[in-house]
Amino acid sequence: MAYDILIVDDEADIRDLVAGILEDEGFSARTARDADTALAAIATRRPNLIFLDIWLQGSRMDGLELLDVIKAEHPDVPVVMISGHGNIETAVAAIKRGAYDFVEKPFNADRLILITQRALETLRLRREVRELKQLTPHKLVGRSSAIQQLRATIERVGPTNSRILIVGPSGSGKELAARMIHAASVRAPGPFIVINAAAITPERLEFELFGVEPGEGREPRRGALEEAHGGTLFLDEIADMPRETQNRVLRVLVEQTFTRIGGTEKVSVDVRIISSTGRHMEEEIAKGRFREDLYHRLSVVPIRVPPLADRREDIPELVDFFIDLISQTTGLPRRRIADDAMAVLQSHDWPGNVRQLRNNVERVLILAGGDPEAVVTASMLPPDVGALVPNLPNGNGGEHLMGLPLREAREVFEREYLAAQINRFGGNISRTAEFVGMERSALHRKLKALGVG
Numbered sequence: 001m002a003y004d005i006l007i008v009d010d011e012a013d014i015r016d017l018v019a020g021i022l023e024d025e026g027f028s029a030r031t032a033r034d035a036d037t038a039l040a041a042i043a044t045r046r047p048n049l050i051f052l053d054i055w056l057q058g059s060r061m062d063g064l065e066l067l068d069v070i071k072a073e074h075p076d077v078p079v080v081m082i083s084g085h086g087n088i089e090t091a092v093a094a095i096k097r098g099a100y101d102f103v104e105k106p107f108n109a110d111r112l113i114l115i116t117q118r119a120l121e122t123l124r125l126r127r128e129v130r131e132l133k134q135l136t137p138h139k140l141v142g143r144s145s146a147i148q149q150l151r152a153t154i155e156r157v158g159p160t161n162s163r164i165l166i167v168g169p170s171g172s173g174k175e176l177a178a179r180m181i182h183a184a185s186v187r188a189p190g191p192f193i194v195i196n197a198a199a200i201t202p203e204r205l206e207f208e209l210f211g212v213e214p215g216e217g218r219e220p221r222r223g224a225l226e227e228a229h230g231g232t233l234f235l236d237e238i239a240d241m242p243r244e245t246q247n248r249v250l251r252v253l254v255e256q257t258f259t260r261i262g263g264t265e266k267v268s269v270d271v272r273i274i275s276s277t278g279r280h281m282e283e284e285i286a287k288g289r290f291r292e293d294l295y296h297r298l299s300v301v302p303i304r305v306p307p308l309a310d311r312r313e314d315i316p317e318l319v320d321f322f323i324d325l326i327s328q329t330t331g332l333p334r335r336r337i338a339d340d341a342m343a344v345l346q347s348h349d350w351p352g353n354v355r356q357l358r359n360n361v362e363r364v365l366i367l368a369g370g371d372p373e374a375v376v377t378a379s380m381l382p383p384d385v386g387a388l389v390p391n392l393p394n395g396n397g398g399e400h401l402m403g404l405p406l407r408e409a410r411e412v413f414e415r416e417y418l419a420a421q422i423n424r425f426g427g428n429i430s431r432t433a434e435f436v437g438m439e440r441s442a443l444h445r446k447l448k449a450l451g452v453g
């Protein structure tokens, strides 16, 4: 379903322009010319995001007043202000009152789209974090040596107060590891606050981190640093942090104090910082995109979470864990995964790592339907998870073999089948031999004859 975005502006040209840009990106846009039509539109259907002009000519309320009403009634709907005289004071005023971000006229279509995506992504992440917090026990599942080492490291570094940088690809479990470190520390009863630098615009990131000084008669808006006082701040995707924010964060680490945006008063907090990245930080530093001194301060203890494809032996246990978890939380019946289906799951490359595996287990449980006793076989897996022998040329499950004489077809099949099995068992010949039902030495000879290795 397309995201529903409401554009509130007194100028028809602006409404049409913004709506056109968003619709071209596949969003669904509605428009309103003043406060009353906007409130009626919101009452009819709650939008996912609102663009709101600061100056609403000919309206009962101006944009900032309407913002107050929207925030009071729908605090979760992000509002991006449209500012004609864009300057930092207007932005600060709007953000103090709860706006998510602002765009300046004249519009830059790319920035508009970026802000839209980030606002929606933040919303999604917040919801996901909320759901996951409720649903997922903080348990790091897996018996591979990489996961065993990771668990040992977490136990060792958890109780210290050191800053930790967790490196690994998206969905591999970095945030989970950070939560476990927090849980293993004396800060466990304190808050665990997450800030994702990739999901927030640079301007917004500063507000979110450092907070905003109060205006006349208002409470200050506390940033993540203050929220995390006595606990842990998890800085996700630090490589996406703009240089200016890097400078500010470095100052916080050196001076142990900071000032809110627009303020002068020094605020000091007691926060442990755990950060994460999916990038090669050495490269980011070499290209001048990340401050080396900040990197060293954040990465007192570096921890690596390997991609799922490098620890395929964890997959069966993870699948069982997610089947239990998903069936408990959704009420869907549990299923048994047949050996052929597990072989496919273990052979797949999982570019989205554990998160992608979890989503696929959920899809399987939803789609399986019918008889709760039914076993999930390879043919019931989502098509993009791949065929039983994923690397067969053409990836079409075997039709191409029909054009070959039996001897050659058998050779092609054996080669691809064994290569996929070896890959699945992480290169371990003994375990592959056991699974495919051959003697270890016979398998060796076979592989040599087929030129696999």
Ligand SMILES: Nc1ncnc2c1ncn2[C@@H]1O[C@H](COP(=O)(O)OP(=O)(O)OP(=O)(O)O)[C@@H](O)[C@H]1O
Binding pocket: 132, 136, 139, 140, 141, 142, 168, 169, 170, 171, 172, 173, 174, 175, 176, 177, 236, 278, 318, 321, 354, 355, 358
């Ligand atoms: N070893 C594991 N055992 C159990 N659940 C796991 C494991 N690894 C990851 N998960 C689950 O997979 C999902 C993705 O993990 P997480 O959010 O920690 O990844 P991430 O590396 O921080 O991702 P991103 O870089 O995209 O933020 C979460 O639901 C998490 O609980």
